Amino acid sequence: MNEIMINDNYFNRELSWLEFNQRVIDEAKDNSNPLLERLKFLSISTSNLDEFFMVRVGTIYDQINAGFGKKDFSGLTPKDQIKKIFEKVRVMVGDQYSTYNHLYDHLGARNIRIFTYDMLNEEQLKFVKEYYKKVIYLVLTPMVIDSGRPFPLLHSKTLNIGIILEGLRGEEILGTIQVPSVLDRLVAIPGGEGENFILLEEVIKSNLDELFGFKILSSIFYRITKNADLTLDEEGAEDLLETIEASLKQRKWGMSVRLEIEDSNDLRVVKRLKKEFEIDEEQIFLITGPIDLTFLNNLYGINGFDSLRFEKKKSISIKELDNEDMFQAISKRDIFLHHPFESFSSIVKLVEQAAIDPKVLAIKQALYRVSGHSPIISALAKAAENGKQVTVLVELKARFDEKNNIFWARELEKAGCHVIYGVIGLKIHSKILLIVRKERNGIKRYVHLGSGNYNDVTARFYTDIGILTARPEYGEDATTIFNMLSGYFKPEKMSKITIAPMNLRNKLEFLIDRETENAKRGKQARIIAKMNSLVDRKLITSLYMASKEGVKIDLIVRGICCLVPGELGLSENIRVISIVGRYLEHSRIHYFYNKGNEEFYISSADWMYRNLDKRVETMTQVEDNNIKEELKDILDVYMRDNVKGRVLLPNGSYVRADINGERVSAQDMLFDISEKYNKD
Template identity: 55%
Template structure:
């Protein structure tokens, strides 16, 4: 298969020149999805390199995230490109690239990114840690006390779990697990007049990758587990001379194809699907710098990987271990100032959450405000004798979910509990299977998602008997019912007792649990039924207003913008005169600033302390401003292949709050980057502007609002 490039040559002459030559060669109206995602990961890497505003331990976190992001990107997106190429699919994407060309472009871009990542690690992170007396040691730098500690640790803890695997005539090449860290070796063959023997040892994943060592009083010393194993590797190959050794790591295709249509039992099909992942095709091979050519050739041959997917790493493989270093105790001064999610002002001092919601809609802004009211809502419903039924969708939940426990308690208390647990939530399948079985054992009616669709909407319905009849309480959100990620993801949730929302929620759950059709919805637009048409109608109306000489504006705050149909509608709106501001955290295939096409469209990305995750959609609508929240991004999967919801915000005060959120994001000068027509993300010009970090602003605002509410309550009680 013909290659487009020679990796080493191109890295020398300059990746940027090459990228500009190929990136927009066929279709100038769109950015490639995969390259756009890599630009997002580049912005994460920039935060790791940013010593001006990010403390050193926070920089470790960003550097670790770069690695974990790349892992998933290869397992899913790059794997999909290989599947397409091997299946003979040669159709170009919206940017004009075939799967083969995308694989080549991605590989080149990732080679450059990894080179920059390890330059940051070696030249900036490690020296900065050392200044703070946090030291990651290599074997040559150990003192006698540390060597004694390692000796005991190795023989007592490491040695018993090591399993050497030798390849010879009677022992075939072993199955190497996805994302496992391994040490490859060549051993001198003393018994046969043949070449050296290949062996491999997995670095045990059951042990901590980073091992703390004794140090001076003011020092925190660590060593990597693979370095300890290398020090004692001869103990598991007694009688053999070791010629060479080096670490390696593989990434497999985890998307092995789930045939839902032919599955009699979706739960069993998902469990088999998870098991298949360990057999997936190897699509990336990471090797330690200066691995011998002979070792490398064996790995390439056995794993059948193209050479462009081999990544030589100038440092420790898989930097996700840095998260463990980042979490060490006693170094809070090297992190962001601690932030505690604030209480929701409307709920301060209120014990009965239902009485508060029945009076007024309540907006929650996480992680600035606490997720606790959502948990308490389910708990109160579980123990309230007047609550008849609870219905909820669960996409990703935490490992020790208080919401799941509350739902189980509700069923045990005799409530009718219906839970849709989406088993197809990628990489959370096993966790969700465990929770589904726990809920079933408690007596909940559990639905395992829908065939052909992922249920991605976040909606919770409580049916309660009250003096004036049955009343429905609803919570809808842009993010998951996950108490852990609610502390680091920016999301919005709405509590409402509006009967129209309640009727729509009932209709959605009837559709999910049975064969009911969504014939009439009062407030909600639902994918894949009506959501695309709703967005198109809203965008087109702004274009109509602009053509009539009226003010027209669209603001969207979302995670990804990929869908070609939506992009084209935005282009048409821009051409009609609509002013469009897009706050897109990750992938953006729309090209802003092209004369005659998108000169009225501005795209901004914010990467900061918290992961931007909320979805807000605003339309000026000739002065009658419309604001919506949604679980959906503007991606084909969200609009066509998932169950998603879009819900309007009608309370004037909440609408104003959301407008302030959008305004602060648009004014961010610290963590915001503007996308230009060539695909570059540029720092926001601060000329004539007030310095603003919108995430810090939201933290301060939440504190001020909570303090004000506490003061008002105190004065009222007096």
């Protein structure tokens, strides 16, 4: 039985997430993916693991330090989880570096080379020494640790070199130097065909004699990861923005949760670092390659190697939105958007048009994660400058985007927008835009509802969905939501949109239970649900009950899945598939057969406790029949994916879907589906 299977009915959340990251590594190992794409997957797996340690592992250590020993619903205590996590991650890291070494050889065969210092020829050595002298040396800060100079405060994830120096009396002295993040880690060097590089840390390590006035006895690379999970006293905060700004500064003081260190026979630096960081042996990872493989993402972008990347695909433009006034087009019918298969520029264009349209009176929008140079933000600021009533809900607590969101919140305020910094005790994760326009027949509301962040960058590689509509019932619901978020208004009745934490959980339970009751009566019953994560115990229990009564259930879950599928007497009617491919699956779509009166919903929420009870989320019922048909086609192609689809087994492991006949790659076929529904 797979190690993530502890309780017979539930998989452990953390171990299930590690299974997801393994699927990302498997894409790096997949020979059918182009070489540079495989490097990118390996880089992503490293970045994923960094965040996992900073947030999830950090949280579990907080529980242990607080004396919390209660088992989770998979049957594991926090200490049990830590033990199993480190066992699994140790194997995973070994897999990452064996994959890296394999891809390293393939890079060389394609004239992309990463040199070590001892591999440089005379010309390259001269170039590197000159670069070190004129650039690198000027930004380095060598530090020696003694009674007058304590060990420095190191930021999480920074790459460093630990050094043992021989003192004047022969004693061993610890030194450290940070590899500067302000310089490119990949240093381009001359010589030969193709592209040649050396890593910045290699250059520094080979020139340490020039930095310290003592003999170098030993030197190794290391990187520390710290707990970055923030605890906020929102109730006692007079100014949420200032409270979050202050809490961000606390991250550098977080407890050390992982130490990655260059594999070496000389353990003197390891012993000193272990003491300095107050870290246990189980938290130390000896790395047989470059520490921190996220640099591979920079290698991915080198010019002249297009054949080593996926073929570029162009997003489809929505014809009505291109050929006529956008408000007229939305008034005629609901318009479905599926990114990146259909261009996100339509949303940007809509906000930009609203900003300069003299008939537009107000714009209201909820923002969770936006890009560094967001055209949405620029358009909202312009709208305010043009005298429109602009209200923007900026979620300051979006993890690792807090600093960016604080900056944009202040910029919007400067432009004259009303900015709301979230809701105490909740994160605003809903994706909603409301435009109020004065027209010939009175005031009309235009609404966009979706699953994705209003981020023009991530829209290129996240799969997300949304609907543009001018139906009055959606406009009324959207107005109610914004009034609720900006004031103390409590919605009593909603027509087409269901909100968390008010009633989204109850709505989902009702929809699942309705299928269960229909199956009990001998009627056909069917559920299809696509999401990022399935963790919520109550909903999983409802799905088990539905399965026992004969409801056929297909779940398309990209990441964490705590539900055990295919278990006789429990979940034999449930199939779970995960799609990991070129694009990050991020859309949430739910289908319920409902005795033939089929219902479709799109949502911003995953089926997790935090989304249903601790966040402001939306789930929207789809009314347009054409959109329903397209959603049905989308779900069908996902369920048939036998190229990037992995099926979850009852023991917690994933296997490639069987290829019987036609090869089906959902992410490729979704371009065809978008073309089909956007023809004249």
